[in-house]
Amino acid sequence: MQRLRAVAERCAHDEDGLPGTVPGSRTGTASEQELxxxxxxxxxxxxxxxxxxxxxxxxxxxxxxxxEWTPLEPGVVDDKYYVGGIGTVREVTVEGRPFEENVLTPIRNGSG
Structure with missing residues (x-):
């Protein structure tokens, strides 16, 4: 049985707040996330x-x-936004189908 090697989704955070990226990631940095x-x-x-x-x-x-993209879903590209100390706050399909958007929503306790 093959094992999942998580390259960038390993729950680590660098100083920029990007989960699992290489510390010191800069604009243009590219890599595998999962393999x-x-x-x-x-x-x-x-x-x-x-x-x-x-x-x-x-x-x-x-x-x-x-x-973010995967060769397993050709033509589909998502943008993800990260906030330090919180994680992903928005993920949206910017190319391809189906269109998906996930956003962080507050949860309020009680009736008000």
């Missing part, structure tokens, strides 16, 4: 380290943004 041939072959590239992003949870400046 399990035929099952998980995700790739990423750092597009920007100073994006603005607004989601129901809040608005943030200086959010790193990555482009």
């Amino acid at each position: 399990y041939p035929g099952q998980a072959e995700d790739r990423f590239q750092v597009l920007d380290l100073t994006s603005r992003v607004s989601v129901p949870y809040g608005s943030f400046e200086g959010a790193p943004r990555t482009k």
Whole structure:
């Protein structure tokens, strides 16, 4: 049985807040995220380290943004926005189908 080798999704965070990236990642840095041939072959590239992003949870400046894709889903590209100390706050399909968007939403306790 082949084992999943998580390259960039290993729950580590560098100083830029990007999960699993190589410390000191800069705009243009690209690498594998996951490698399990035929099952998980995700790739990423750092597009920007100073994006603005607004989601129901809040608005943030200086959010790193990555482009992510996999050869297992040709033509599909997602952008992800990260906030240090929180993690991914927005993921949106920017090319291909199906369109998907996931955003961080606050959870309120009680009736109000």
